[in-house]
Amino acid sequence: MSVNPLRLEGVSHRFGELEVIRDLRLDVASGEFVAIVGPSGCGKTTLLNLLSGHYEPSAGRIERGGRMRMVYQADGLLPWLTVAGNIGLGLRHVPDPAERDRQLQSLIGLIGLQGFAQHYPHQLSGGMRQRVELARAIAGETDVLLLDEPFSALDYQTRLRMRRELVRVLEIRPRTVVLVTHDIEEAAQLADRVVVLTGRPSRIRAELALDLPRPRPLTHPVVVDAVQRILDELGMQEEDAAFELGHAQPPSGEPASLALTARKQQ
Amino acid sequence: MVAAAVLVWWGLSAANLFPPSTFPAPTAVAGAFQEELRKGRLVNDMVASLYRVTWGFALAVLLSVPLGLLMGHYAAMRSALLPVVNFFRNLSPLAWIPFAVLWFKVGDNPSIFLIFLSSFFTMTLAVMAAVANIPHVYFQVGRDYGMSGARLLTGITLPAIMPQFITTLRVTAGVAWMVVVAAEMLAGKDGLGFAIWDARNGLRTDILVCEMIVIGLIGVCIDRLVVRLTMLPSVRWGYER
Numbered sequence: 358m359s360v361n362p363l364r365l366e367g368v369s370h371r372f373g374e375l376e377v378i379r380d381l382r383l384d385v386a387s388g389e390f391v392a393i394v395g396p397s398g399c400g401k402t403t404l405l406n407l408l409s410g411h412y413e414p415s416a417g418r419i420e421r422g423g424r425m426r427m428v429y430q431a432d433g434l435l436p437w438l439t440v441a442g443n444i445g446l447g448l449r450h451v452p453d454p455a456e457r458d459r460q461l462q463s464l465i466g467l468i469g470l471q472g473f474a475q476h477y478p479h480q481l482s483g484g485m486r487q488r489v490e491l492a493r494a495i496a497g498e499t500d501v502l503l504l505d506e507p508f509s510a511l512d513y514q515t516r517l518r519m520r521r522e523l524v525r526v527l528e529i530r531p532r533t534v535v536l537v538t539h540d541i542e543e544a545a546q547l548a549d550r551v552v553v554l555t556g557r558p559s560r561i562r563a564e565l566a567l568d569l570p571r572p573r574p575l576t577h578p579v580v581v582d583a584v585q586r587i588l589d590e591l592g593m594q595e596e597d598a599a600f601e602l603g604h605a606q607p608p609s610g611e612p613a614s615l616a617l618t619a620r621k622q623q
Numbered sequence: 624m625v626a627a628a629v630l631v632w633w634g635l636s637a638a639n640l641f642p643p644s645t646f647p648a649p650t651a652v653a654g655a656f657q658e659e660l661r662k663g664r665l666v667n668d669m670v671a672s673l674y675r676v677t678w679g680f681a682l683a684v685l686l687s688v689p690l691g692l693l694m695g696h697y698a699a700m701r702s703a704l705l706p707v708v709n710f711f712r713n714l715s716p717l718a719w720i721p722f723a724v725l726w727f728k729v730g731d732n733p734s735i736f737l738i739f740l741s742s743f744f745t746m747t748l749a750v751m752a753a754v755a756n757i758p759h760v761y762f763q764v765g766r767d768y769g770m771s772g773a774r775l776l777t778g779i780t781l782p783a784i785m786p787q788f789i790t791t792l793r794v795t796a797g798v799a800w801m802v803v804v805a806a807e808m809l810a811g812k813d814g815l816g817f818a819i820w821d822a823r824n825g826l827r828t829d830i831l832v833c834e835m836i837v838i839g840l841i842g843v844c845i846d847r848l849v850v851r852l853t854m855l856p857s858v859r860w861g862y863e864r
Contacts, residue, residue: 429760435855436860479863
């Protein structure tokens with residue numbers, strides 16, 4: 358078992374002719390919070406499946422040191438199980454029923470869902486459901502949390518609240534975290550290190566270290582600066598600048614007027 | 624509503640639009656009901672029909688669930704068997720009546736066989752479709768939390784298809800109850816279907832109506848019973864989303 362809970366060495370992956378990931382190297386230290394961002398379609402989901410072990414890489418090596426749990430985008434809760442039943446899945450390895458129940462109650466308390474233990478997922482709001490997923494994933498002896506755009510299905514304000522919630526939960530139950538997201542703000546607000554991927558085939562384009570304690574206000578200069586730098590790395594700033602100079606080259610297939618409104622909203 | 628229906632019925636029969644032998648009055652039917660109860664025939668027929676439906680239906684569930692699971696999980700099984708299952712599903716079970724009698728003579732077995740046929744193919748298809756539509760993420764979650772093999776089946780597949788399966792039970796139970804009446808008319812010596820046939824042969828329209836009412840009421844009771852399954856807390860998600 359390696360010192361690092363997660364290490365990727367020269368990992369490549371292809372689906373037939375399509376090369377999705379090329380020669381990726383990544384070390385995640387114990388207790389580190391790493392966010393992975395990249396242009397859409399760049400292979401983030403593939404990378405996630407490689408990390409979780411659902412796929413085997415076409416080339417290279419992945420070392421995992423410890424128990425790894427995934428938090429899914431939405432609907433990762435089993436709808437026929439109650440909140441207690443779903444979180445209980447994460448505690449299946451605890452042999453003593455009394456101890457299991459004690460841990461269950463403590464987890465439900467941790468995410469502030471006291472009184473909802475016997476509720477079913479469809480009776481909860483989107484934010485509550487993701488909190489239950491989080492509790493299930495950190496239950497027991499999880500070492501690494503794999504977050505697959507965990508808050509992308511939520512509305513903006515709930516998303517902001519959930520970031521705070523995640524920080525609070527991690528303070529009480531520290532874990533190594535890999536967050537795969539398209540939400541650059543989210544990455545800048547949460548991660549110790551942001552890994553920016555290139556387009557397909559994905560390689561690491563840049564890595565940004567953020568040395569600022571959490572929770573971080575969204576408008577903190579360091580966060581704002583990080584957002585800008587990530588946008589730079591993704592090439593978004595150049596596109597914006599070009600647009601303002603009147604040399605806009607909207608991405609192919611996208612009508613110019615649509616590109617305009619999209620940019621104005623940013 | 625029931626009172627109004629009886630009132631209209633009574634009014635029509637009192638108006639003597641049809642001869643009483645073809646349009647029995649409510650009082651005549653009530654008399655027939657008492658007579659059938661006293662002779663013990665009505666209860667006997669009810670038990671016989673329910674017995675056959677229960678067996679035919681239970682066999683259909685028992686065999687269609689495994690087959691549906693296999694066809695839902697394995698694309699090769701699906702493409703091999705789907706045309707066959709579809710063919711038989713669209714073939715009325717009543718077309719089998721001659722063979723049912725040839726193979727199983729008279730008594731319970733031909734009816735059980737026909738009820739089985741009426742439910743088996745529909746159920747198989749429904750289980751197959753339900754399994755094929757289970758979101759992939761549920762299996763992934765199951766594996767994340769250490770399930771494999773039989774645990775995935777009982778922990779993920781079965782609970783995931785339960786709401787759709789109960790809906791199918793409800794539909795097929797209704798069909799099975801209709802088929803038992805037809806089956807007993809031609810392949811029975813007793814049962815509610817046979818009683819209808821017998822009443823028709825004896826031109827006892829009062830008994831005929833009495834049996835019709837009993838059959839309808841039992842059908843409603845069966846449906847109410849199956850609907851209760853949808854009240855289980857662990858399947859509510861399938862109906863409330």
